Amino acid sequence: MIVMKEMNISDYKHILVYAEIKDDKVIGTSLELLGEATRLATALGNNTEVWAALLGNDQEKYATELFRFGAQKVVVCNHTSLNVYRSDLFGEALTQLIRKYKHETVLVGATYAGSELAPTVAAKLKTGLAAHCNELKIDENKKFIQVVPAFGGKVLGDILTPNHRPQMATIKSGIMQKIEPIDFIGVVEHFECDLSSVGNKIEVLAVHKESTGRKPLNESDIIIGGGFGIGSKEKWAQLEEIASLLGGATGCTRPALDEGWTQGEHTMIGTSGVAVKPKVYINFGISGAAHHTCGIKDAGLIISVNKDTCAPIFDASDFKIVSDWEKIASALIEKLNS
Amino acid sequence: MFEIYQVNKFKKHNMFQFFNSDQKSLQKLVREYVEQEVAPHAAEWDEKDVCPDHLWPVLGQMGFFGIFVPTQYGGPGLGLTERAIVLEEVSRHSAGLGIAMMTHDLAIAAILNFGSEEQKQKYLPQLISGEKIGGLSVTEPTGGSDFGNQNTTIEKTEEGYVINGRKCFITNSHNAVINVVTGTSGVNEKGRKMISAVIIPEGTPGWSAGRKEHKLGLRGSVTGDVICSDLKVTADCMIGKEGDGSKIAMHTIGHFGRSGMAAIALGVIRGCCEEGLNFAKNRITYGKPLTALQAIQLIIADNQVDYEAGQAMLYNATSIYDSGVQCAPEVAAAKLFISRNAIKAAERTIDLMGGYGVINEYPAGRFLRDAMAIIPSGGTSQIMGIIVAGNQLR
Amino acid sequence: MNIAVCVKAVPDSKYYDKISIDPATRMMVREGIPTVISDLDKHALEAALALRDKNQGKVSVFTMAPESALDNILEALAMGADEGFLLSDRAFAGADTLVTSYTLAAAIQAKGPFDIVITGNESDDGSTGQVSAQLGEWLCFPHIMNISALVYSENALNVTALSEDGSIDYKMALPAVLGVTRKLNKPRLTNIMGMLKAKSKPLTVLHYGDFPTDDNYLGLKGSPTQPGAIYAPKMSRKTVELTGTPEEIADRIVQELCKAGVRH
Numbered sequence: 001m002i003v004m005k006e007m008n009i010s011d012y013k014h015i016l017v018y019a020e021i022k023d024d025k026v027i028g029t030s031l032e033l034l035g036e037a038t039r040l041a042t043a044l045g046n047n048t049e050v051w052a053a054l055l056g057n058d059q060e061k062y063a064t065e066l067f068r069f070g071a072q073k074v075v076v077c078n079h080t081s082l083n084v085y086r087s088d089l090f091g092e093a094l095t096q097l098i099r100k101y102k103h104e105t106v107l108v109g110a111t112y113a114g115s116e117l118a119p120t121v122a123a124k125l126k127t128g129l130a131a132h133c134n135e136l137k138i139d140e141n142k143k144f145i146q147v148v149p150a151f152g153g154k155v156l157g158d159i160l161t162p163n164h165r166p167q168m169a170t171i172k173s174g175i176m177q178k179i180e181p182i183d184f185i186g187v188v189e190h191f192e193c194d195l196s197s198v199g200n201k202i203e204v205l206a207v208h209k210e211s212t213g214r215k216p217l218n219e220s221d222i223i224i225g226g227g228f229g230i231g232s233k234e235k236w237a238q239l240e241e242i243a244s245l246l247g248g249a250t251g252c253t254r255p256a257l258d259e260g261w262t263q264g265e266h267t268m269i270g271t272s273g274v275a276v277k278p279k280v281y282i283n284f285g286i287s288g289a290a291h292h293t294c295g296i297k298d299a300g301l302i303i304s305v306n307k308d309t310c311a312p313i314f315d316a317s318d319f320k321i322v323s324d325w326e327k328i329a330s331a332l333i334e335k336l337n338s
Numbered sequence: 339m340f341e342i343y344q345v346n347k348f349k350k351h352n353m354f355q356f357f358n359s360d361q362k363s364l365q366k367l368v369r370e371y372v373e374q375e376v377a378p379h380a381a382e383w384d385e386k387d388v389c390p391d392h393l394w395p396v397l398g399q400m401g402f403f404g405i406f407v408p409t410q411y412g413g414p415g416l417g418l419t420e421r422a423i424v425l426e427e428v429s430r431h432s433a434g435l436g437i438a439m440m441t442h443d444l445a446i447a448a449i450l451n452f453g454s455e456e457q458k459q460k461y462l463p464q465l466i467s468g469e470k471i472g473g474l475s476v477t478e479p480t481g482g483s484d485f486g487n488q489n490t491t492i493e494k495t496e497e498g499y500v501i502n503g504r505k506c507f508i509t510n511s512h513n514a515v516i517n518v519v520t521g522t523s524g525v526n527e528k529g530r531k532m533i534s535a536v537i538i539p540e541g542t543p544g545w546s547a548g549r550k551e552h553k554l555g556l557r558g559s560v561t562g563d564v565i566c567s568d569l570k571v572t573a574d575c576m577i578g579k580e581g582d583g584s585k586i587a588m589h590t591i592g593h594f595g596r597s598g599m600a601a602i603a604l605g606v607i608r609g610c611c612e613e614g615l616n617f618a619k620n621r622i623t624y625g626k627p628l629t630a631l632q633a634i635q636l637i638i639a640d641n642q643v644d645y646e647a648g649q650a651m652l653y654n655a656t657s658i659y660d661s662g663v664q665c666a667p668e669v670a671a672a673k674l675f676i677s678r679n680a681i682k683a684a685e686r687t688i689d690l691m692g693g694y695g696v697i698n699e700y701p702a703g704r705f706l707r708d709a710m711a712i713i714p715s716g717g718t719s720q721i722m723g724i725i726v727a728g729n730q731l732r
Numbered sequence: 733m734n735i736a737v738c739v740k741a742v743p744d745s746k747y748y749d750k751i752s753i754d755p756a757t758r759m760m761v762r763e764g765i766p767t768v769i770s771d772l773d774k775h776a777l778e779a780a781l782a783l784r785d786k787n788q789g790k791v792s793v794f795t796m797a798p799e800s801a802l803d804n805i806l807e808a809l810a811m812g813a814d815e816g817f818l819l820s821d822r823a824f825a826g827a828d829t830l831v832t833s834y835t836l837a838a839a840i841q842a843k844g845p846f847d848i849v850i851t852g853n854e855s856d857d858g859s860t861g862q863v864s865a866q867l868g869e870w871l872c873f874p875h876i877m878n879i880s881a882l883v884y885s886e887n888a889l890n891v892t893a894l895s896e897d898g899s900i901d902y903k904m905a906l907p908a909v910l911g912v913t914r915k916l917n918k919p920r921l922t923n924i925m926g927m928l929k930a931k932s933k934p935l936t937v938l939h940y941g942d943f944p945t946d947d948n949y950l951g952l953k954g955s956p957t958q959p960g961a962i963y964a965p966k967m968s969r970k971t972v973e974l975t976g977t978p979e980e981i982a983d984r985i986v987q988e989l990c991k992a993g994v995r996h
Contacts, residue, residue, distance in 0.1 A: 339803075339806075339807050339810065339927070340803040340804075340806040340807060340810075340930070341766070341803060342802070342803055342806070343799055343800050343801075343802040343803045344766060344767065344800035344801075344803050345764065346764065346766040347750075347765070348747055348750050348764060348765065348766075349766075360927075363927055364924060364927065367810075367923075367924065367927055370921070371921055374921075399923060400921060400923045400924065401923045401925050402924070405924065414924045414925055414928060416924070416928075
């Protein structure tokens with residue numbers, strides 16, 4: 001076991017956002033985290049800077065986008081081995097980067113890769129990591145607090161990392177806000193990582209890309225949600241029709257996803273799925289367990305339809321409709337078609 | 339599943355306290371399976387009147403068939419009590435599936451308790467695994483109660499026996515492939531018909547299923563006629579010897595059949611308790627849930643008392659059997675009491691639900707129909723009464 | 733092939749509303765709330781059992797929890813695991829993921845060697861999804877999570893890890909650590925025979941000192957992250973009930989859509 005070196009907390013400064021690249025651009029989540037980092041840096045004061053890290057090949061080209069959305073410094077770590085994501089190589093590279101620059105706080109988007117990269121780095125650095133944070137705060141003592149959901153979102157808890165650095169957090173997409181893009185070019189720094197110690201215990205065999213060709217859920221202004229109460233794939237089609245008539249997308253809960261009626265895992269809304277903030281969320285046949293409502297709490301207007309008057313979804317809704325969902329859905333389709 | 343090291347502080351107080359920890363774990367195991375694989379389909383099986391026999395291999399794999407069969411024959415080596423637990427759990431949602439499973443077990447029980455070593459080795463494994471569906475045919479147009487007067491003949495031939503006759507109201511009539519059938523083999527010294535029991539192996543020519551009945555309740559099982567027409571079997575198909583049929587049928591039906599039916603009725607009562615309670619908690623009238631009304635509370639209490647009484651009677655009877663003592667009167671009393679109360683509980687539950695009680699989307703109507711169909715299954719209430727009285731009058 | 737499965741005992745979600753929090757230690761009060769095996773860990777267990785069934789070997793289950801979790805290890809044994817270890821001691825309590833994975837790794841090393849270590853991607857209660865990667869780091873084994881497919885061949889594992897827009901196939905040398913998703917398999921149901929056999933399988937409670945550990949990495953004291961205040965999420969919306977015929981309600985919904993600016 002590797003022994004932890006004594007950390008001198010005052011050596012650590014600034015906030016680092018790991019910038020993940022997909023389809024040749026910086027993912028929205030990383031830009032949202034830059035926005036949050038900007039707000040945190042302002043709250044901390046003391047000349048705290050917002051940095052971003054890029055790992056891969058020829059990553060400089062993404063720096064401009066990062067500067068537009070809040071980065072003041074961008075560290076680029078290019079290495080031929082970093083062409084495809086691999087937990088061991090990316091973990092080692094980011095760890096070395098942080099060891100060199102000693103960021104006080106590191107934010108990583110809770111994507112599939114990020115959710116693996118962050119704990120890997122936290123373990124290598126023997127530091128603390130809070131996952132799927134709902135909120136990040138600076139308290140009156142300038143302490144960094146991470147707010148995480150537990151028990152499927154029924155409860156929120158504060159997490160602090162008092163004696164270890166960096167303080168790390170992963171955050172899902174749609175939770176934080178991007179800043180309005182600004183005209184700014186900052187400093188690009190190149191970092192050379194040494195991956196010779198990593199070895200070849202993992203080998204990339206193939207990369208499979210599925211073109212979903214569909215807007216990610218949190219880019220829709222209106223989302224139609226469906227749950228187990230829908231009953232069948234044939235009936236689910238009515239939700240798709242409503243979404244289509246309104247120019248929106250459909251979302252679902254886990255039970256509906258498991259039944260195979262929905263557009264897929266990426267449309268599952270909840271603590272283990274996506275968080276969404278549409279202008280309007282209309283849902284049918286969803287009971288509204290905490291882990292789902294946690295994912296919709298920031299929606300503009302929530303209209304819920306369920307035949308059970310005691311369904312918990314109504315506590316989280318602006319409009320409550322107690323009815324057999326099909327009656328409302330077909331009336332709505334008729335109205336929208338007329 | 340196991341609750342040996344932890345105590346669930348929030349579980350509803352269980353009045354019945356005599357399950358051992360293995361029985362409690364078994365109950366949970368079966369309940370988990372039933373909630374996942376049976377409950378979502380129970381209403382559909384009832385509506386369409388189909389028996390889900392595609393589940394047989396899975397039920398076998400779960401260990402639900404022949405649960406009383408000793409390990410040397412491939413069973414879990416438990417008892418009648420554990421079998422009743424399984425049937426109660428299944429029947430809480432689908433009494434139809436319950437009776438189909440119950441009947442399958444009768445074939446296993448008859449062969450286990452009275453068959454030769456060869457018969458046990460040959461037939462028990464396929465029945466326990468659920469690979470083959472089993473049946474037991476006794477009732478005829480001459481009567482089920484009037485067992486001794488049956489007309490099916492089992493006549494000795496050079497190679498074995500030839501069977502002719504028609505049985506009716508037989509569960510698993512159209513899907514069982516290994517069947518135990520009773521019939522007459524001549525008369526004894528007193529001139530009374532001698533009843534024998536034979537195993538009819540799969541695919542024996544002369545075996546066919548006749549009319550299929552459309553039942554009021556216990557839909558989810560197939561019931562109908564079976565016909566033996568010049569059906570020839572080898573001598574090694576006779577269970578025990580000629581004339582043993584009465585003993586075999588009485589023991590098998592008297593213990594396994596009737597405790598099974600009692601367990602099924604008990605499951606129906608529990609269904610009434612749970613559905614009634616759930617409905618009452620969620621239905622709002624006069625601005626409050628129904629549970630606020632004393633009239634409803636008393637219905638809930640009556641259902642619960644019927645359930646508790648049924649548990650005590652049934653599991654007492656099965657425990658006596660498991661301790662090695664025959665107990666046909668105790669089992670008969672349990673079947674009589676529980677099946678009658680199942681009808682009452684279903685009726686009460688329909689009352690509790692008001693208009694919703696008579697809507698087919700709610701299960702209370704099915705519970706009532708299943709309860710009524712349980713009455714004549716495995717012996718009418720009157721016969722049960724005669725057995726209990728007979729025991730008192732000895 | 734020796735496979736270790738790390739399983740978490742989590743409060744049964746049916747009883748979430750009975751959970752209370754001790755204001756002094758800010759830790760959850762768990763007594764009386766039954767625990768179940770976290771859902772994804774069942775998929776991990778199934779993966780281990782399937783590998784063992786095909787390749788001969790042994791499946792050992794490790795859980796770090798209070799002694800009440802022995803019931804959950806029994807469940808894992810009933811499902812088919814060969815032996816179970818419960819890491820249970822006051823010294824281990826309050827651990828965050830870094831320290832939990834350290835303690836588990838220490839026990840795994842003590843009771844090993846193991847060829848494969850499998851756990852669920854994340855647990856039902858905390859859902860941090862961090863333990864599998866950190867286990868890998870402590871054990872110095874290659875580790876991959878988000879696994880949706882898995883094939884063992886010639887002393888290596890071919891795995892598929894999910895990503896937002898598809899998946900990536902990797903080959904891993906053994907020994908290795910895996911974090912699995914629901915997509916990987918369907919956990920087998922425990923049958924009666926399994927339930928009866930469970931109690932006679934080896935089940936050991938490991939206390940502090942029963943296996944080598946470094947005090948710096950144990951329990952609440954060793955955890956870099958510390959819990960702060962706990963509170964309920966604010967879902968403050970004033971709910972208005974809409975009644976009427978479906979047509980009247982549909983009209984009202986469209987009105988609200990226009991007001992919200994999504995329909996004109």
